[in-house]
Amino acid sequence: MSNLNPANVPLSLYIHMPWCVKKCPYCDFNSHAVPNGALSSDLEQEYLKALVEDFKTQIDFAQGRAIHSVFIGGGTPSLISAKGYVWLFDQLKQYIPFQQACEITLEANPGTVEHDPFAGYLVAGINRLSIGVQSFNTEHLKRLGRIHNNDDALQAIRLAKDAGFERINVDLMHGLPGQSLEQALNDLKLAVEHGxxxxxxxxxxIEPNTVFFRTQPILPTDDVLEEIQEQGEAYLKASGFINYEVSAWRKEKPSAHNLNYWQFGDYLAIGAGAHGKITKPDGVYRFQKTRLPKDYLAHVPAEHLQFKKIENADMPFEFMMNALRLNDGVNAQLYPERTGLSLDSLEPVWTSLRERKLMINDVQSLACTEQGHIFLNSVLEKFIR
Structure with missing residues (x-):
């Protein structure tokens, strides 16, 4: 492996907020129902202070870089008060600066019980919202275990716009229990029409270790799923949205934070169960934190850091698993720059995939063809050594 230069790799920050009002039956994320049904101010303050201590242990990982994007995920991060985020960002910036145009995304759920007024988050420095709608159909929301309804979801988008947010992502799922083609398309139409x-x-x-895995719901047939996918994509394209990643559609600029993941950038990670990745001159490393909030709060953050170097043999898959999710892929030179390995290390797999028309026939780009995206999992398996 050649000498890597971390200065060439953008640095992001992921912050994990592990609590929800209620755990959803389909969710396999590291989320936990809040004690006694509400997040107390004492627990919020204790957790925020732990995040700062965690962040301080990662100062050396920055290696002189400023943070160019922040993503606050969960759980339900909007359970944390806007005032709490003001304090947190003030503290974090004392140790590692944020770039002036830093994108800061907050995941929020509809329903006033799950968030402060959106204007407060904007004042705190959050400039992008990702609203976990999942569906605008109240019956489907009930089946998914969500505590909001259709009206709450529409109001959340409206309130976010009224508060001044110009960048609003809406999270939607399709192929829900009992969902028809018309219902799935209506979810998309409501998201588009409401801004x-x-x-x-x-x-x-259906993921392992979820309620739905233990008691599986009846999902739409494969024929219906294919129609939903085909007609949904056609509708979004006709509405002016660009599909730039497997499940990401945009009318504005792409998510800088997610692009950094997919382009094999670096990201610090704080919070229970958070995962991070950093580049050092001698290689690329991944790390993660202990999952349970009580364990996270009980120990000095550095003591529960699990750190592992990505071996050369694993690097092709690790890189491609991210880059090939992008419809346009990445410039081929990003591979040696971000991994320290030559493009020759991708052979003979890369040549074979180009000959089979699963990757584009251009040695300047690492990207799948349309056919390759259809069989993306099979393409990625070829890079496992």
Whole structure:
């Protein structure tokens, strides 16, 4: 492996807020129902202070870089008060600066019980919202275990716009239990018509360690799922949205934070269960934090850091798993720059995939063809050594 230069790799920050009002039956994320049904101010303050201590242990990982994007995920990050975020950002910037145009995204759920007034988050420095709508159909929301309804979802988008947010992502799932083609398309239409500038649209999958895995719901047939996918994509394109990643559609600029993931950039990570990735001169490393909030709060953050170097043999898959999700892929030179390995290390797999028309026939780009995106999992398997 050649000497890597971290200065050439953008640096982001992921912050994990692990609590929800209620755990959804399909969710396999690191989320936990809040104690006694509400997040107390004492627990909020304790957790925010732990995040700062965690962040301080990662100062050396920045290696002189400023943070160019922040994503606050969960759980339900909007359970944390706007005032809490003002304090948190003030503290974090004392240790590692944020770039002037830093994109800061907050995941929020509809329903006033799950967030402060949106204007407060804007004042705190958050400039992009990702609203977890999932569906605008109240019956489907009930089946998904969501605590908001259709009116709450529409109002959340309206309130975010009224508060001054110009960048609003709406999270939608399709292929829901009992969902018809017409209902799935109506979800998309409501998101578009009510002002979403970015839509994350993906099919419900049944994951292990979830309630739905133990008691599986009846999902639409494959024929219906294919129609939803085909007609949904056609509608979004006709509405002026660009599909730049497997499940990401935009009318505005792409999510800088997610692009950094997909382009194999670096990201610090703080919070229970958070995952990070950093580049050092001698290689690329991944790390993660202990999952349970009580364990996270009980220990000095550095003590529960699990750190692992990505081996050369694993690098092709690690890189491609991210880059090939992008419809346009990445410039081929990003591979040696971000991994320290030559493009030759991708052979003979890369040549074979180009010959089979699963990757584009251009040695200057690492990208799938349309056919390759259809069989993306099979393409990625070829890079496993």
């Amino acid at each position: 979403a500038t970015h839509i994350s649209w993906y099919q419900l999958t």
